[in-house]
Amino acid sequence: MMAALRRDKLLSFALIFVILQLLLAIFAPIVAGDPIEQVIMSRMQGPSLENPLGTDQLGRDVFARILFGYRTSLLTCGVAVVLALIVGGSLGMLAAFYRGWFDRIVMRIMDVLFAFPIILLAIGIIAVLGPNALSASIAIGVVYVPIFARLLRGPSLVICESEYVQGARAIGASDSRIVFTHLLPNLSSLILVQASLLLSAAILVEASLSFLGLGAQPPTPSLGQMLSEGRNFLLLNPWPAVFSGFAILFLSFGFNLLGDALRDTLDPRLRNSTD
Amino acid sequence: MRFLAGRLLDLVLVLFGVSVIVFLMIRLIPGDAVAIMLGANTEITPERIAELESRLGLDQPIVVQYFDWISGIFRGDLGTSIWTGRPVAQEIAANIWPTLQLTFLSVLVGAGLAIPIGCFMAEARGKTAEVLVRVGAIAGLTIPSFWLGIVSIFLVAKLMPGSAMLGYVPFGEDPLGNLQRMILPVFALSLPMLANLSRLVRSAMLDALGQDYIRTAKSKGAGRTRVVYVHALRNALIPFITSVGVATGYLLGGAIVIEQVFAIPGLGQLVLGAISERNYPLVQSAILVLTFAFVLVNFLVDILYAAIDPRVSQR
Numbered sequence: 001m002m003a004a005l006r007r008d009k010l011l012s013f014a015l016i017f018v019i020l021q022l023l024l025a026i027f028a029p030i031v032a033g034d035p036i037e038q039v040i041m042s043r044m045q046g047p048s049l050e051n052p053l054g055t056d057q058l059g060r061d062v063f064a065r066i067l068f069g070y071r072t073s074l075l076t077c078g079v080a081v082v083l084a085l086i087v088g089g090s091l092g093m094l095a096a097f098y099r100g101w102f103d104r105i106v107m108r109i110m111d112v113l114f115a116f117p118i119i120l121l122a123i124g125i126i127a128v129l130g131p132n133a134l135s136a137s138i139a140i141g142v143v144y145v146p147i148f149a150r151l152l153r154g155p156s157l158v159i160c161e162s163e164y165v166q167g168a169r170a171i172g173a174s175d176s177r178i179v180f181t182h183l184l185p186n187l188s189s190l191i192l193v194q195a196s197l198l199l200s201a202a203i204l205v206e207a208s209l210s211f212l213g214l215g216a217q218p219p220t221p222s223l224g225q226m227l228s229e230g231r232n233f234l235l236l237n238p239w240p241a242v243f244s245g246f247a248i249l250f251l252s253f254g255f256n257l258l259g260d261a262l263r264d265t266l267d268p269r270l271r272n273s274t275d
Numbered sequence: 276m277r278f279l280a281g282r283l284l285d286l287v288l289v290l291f292g293v294s295v296i297v298f299l300m301i302r303l304i305p306g307d308a309v310a311i312m313l314g315a316n317t318e319i320t321p322e323r324i325a326e327l328e329s330r331l332g333l334d335q336p337i338v339v340q341y342f343d344w345i346s347g348i349f350r351g352d353l354g355t356s357i358w359t360g361r362p363v364a365q366e367i368a369a370n371i372w373p374t375l376q377l378t379f380l381s382v383l384v385g386a387g388l389a390i391p392i393g394c395f396m397a398e399a400r401g402k403t404a405e406v407l408v409r410v411g412a413i414a415g416l417t418i419p420s421f422w423l424g425i426v427s428i429f430l431v432a433k434l435m436p437g438s439a440m441l442g443y444v445p446f447g448e449d450p451l452g453n454l455q456r457m458i459l460p461v462f463a464l465s466l467p468m469l470a471n472l473s474r475l476v477r478s479a480m481l482d483a484l485g486q487d488y489i490r491t492a493k494s495k496g497a498g499r500t501r502v503v504y505v506h507a508l509r510n511a512l513i514p515f516i517t518s519v520g521v522a523t524g525y526l527l528g529g530a531i532v533i534e535q536v537f538a539i540p541g542l543g544q545l546v547l548g549a550i551s552e553r554n555y556p557l558v559q560s561a562i563l564v565l566t567f568a569f570v571l572v573n574f575l576v577d578i579l580y581a582a583i584d585p586r587v588s589q590r
């Protein structure tokens with residue numbers, strides 16, 4: 001009982017932490033000022049009432065830039081994870097569903113994609129598509145395709161072999177009916193947990209890419225780009241670099257915690273595990 | 276033996292697939308790339324485009340192009356850099372050492388420290404110290420390593436002004452200076468790996484310590500140290516070794532970012548420079564070389580894994 005309470009506490013904490021950040025991102029235009037407006041008279045200021053997190057080297061409000069950076073980051077990574085889920089998830093499920101040569105070929109291709117170091121493959125894709133936020137989304141999405149494919153293939157195999165799917169087949173259910181009414185609902189908690197964990201990882205990858213100048217391009221604010229600009233003025237004004245780093249950390253940490261808590265709550269088998 | 280043959284076949288297939296993807300990457304570049312490669316200063320005429328296309332072999336059928344390219348790679352010819360005209364292999368060789376050193380040292384530190392820390396967490400389970408280390412491990416996973424690098428530069432610059440921590444000196448020229456400049460980048464790069472692996476060692480150790488053979492070892496009078504470090508650790512290390520292989524890939528990618536933070540002239544700088552110059556043969560070859568290295572590391576890890584745990588090769 002105590003364990004259940006503690007676990008749900010963790011989940012509610014993670015949810016509140018994530019939702020708070022989402023709300024800040026959604027209502028950024030109301031909560032914060034203009035992230036692009038330059039006030040030359042107040043450059044590189046520390047935190048104050050007017051600029052709660054200080055200003056950067058061009059006199060832009062760091063708080064506003066971080067909230068708008070949240071938007072860039074969440075949008076880029078959200079699109080990436082959805083893309084990976086749709087493409088990778090379908091491939092994994094269909095591979096399990098059809099088996100045979102289709103399964104073998106698809107999983108071989110996934111092995112190859114999985115063989116690339118993540119950032120390197122993303123950099124290669126962006127080199128081809130040109131550096132911008134959409135390319136970053138596509139690059140991160142492609143990199144995560146094999147993860148979803150591998151994740152969903154195994155459980156799909158088990159479900160396809162189960163008696164209720166065999167039964168559904170026997171009474172003449174169509175392929176798409178089996179996929180949508182039997183496979184997907186049974187995989188939903190697995191998908192939810194993995195999506196949250198991958199979002200956490202994607203936020204770090206997106207930040208790395210935009211730190212390298214391969215993500216969203218100025219004037220669109222992004223967290224990695226703020227960190228990279230702030231680095232050049234570190235000794236004069238550490239605030240933009242420090243706060244944008246914390247922002248990346250909080251965002252990534254929130255989704256990681258949420259994924260962990262969701263896994264504990266949704267998967268009863270893990271309730272008494274050692275970890 | 277059959278296991279080894281199967282692994283070798285897998286290795287060849289994956290390397291082939293990787294090479295096809297890297298090859299196609301450059302073919303997928305939007306059509307005006309050849310015009311861009313000609314540069315802003317030359318007048319772009321159809322003859323010049325045709326000349327460059329034939330120099331790059333772009334007028335050949337795509338399968339012929341692939342075999343030309345891949346057979347060149349087997350001869351050590353990675354093409355010529357578009358701007359400098361120097362062989363790409365030379366440019367990569369000139370920049371690869373800092374990246375390899377950084378990655379190698381980070382794997383050493385990350386994996387090396389993960390074992391004692393993980394064992395500590397498993398042994399001291401539930402104590403305050405263990406809880407603190409665990410929370411630290413979760414934070415270590417989500418701290419962006421490049422931010423850690425930047426903050427550590429800031430702190431060292433404030434606390435110990437004048438210390439040399441940026442750039443790179445070859446080990447052969449100045450071993451001490453080389454290692455001194457490696458401290459912060461290795462720290463920043465290895466922390467996420469350390470966090471990840473020590474958590475893994477912890478749960479593997481908890482798993483192993485609950486097994487029957489541990490009870491047997493204890494009951495026949497083996498000491499605590501012997502039980503933990505000889506009996507349990509040996510078995511707990513099996514999943515650990517696979518993860519070190521996978522983590523090496525993350526480090527290779529992370530090294531590219533960390534190099535930017537610490538102004539280390541490695542492959543990261545070469546690749547990023549090449550992207551902004553649209554020097555595609557260089558980007559292509561650098562990605563190919565690093566990915567091959569990563570695939571080979573994982574192949575060796577698989578073999579090692581089978582040597583340690585005979586059950587693997589019999590499956």
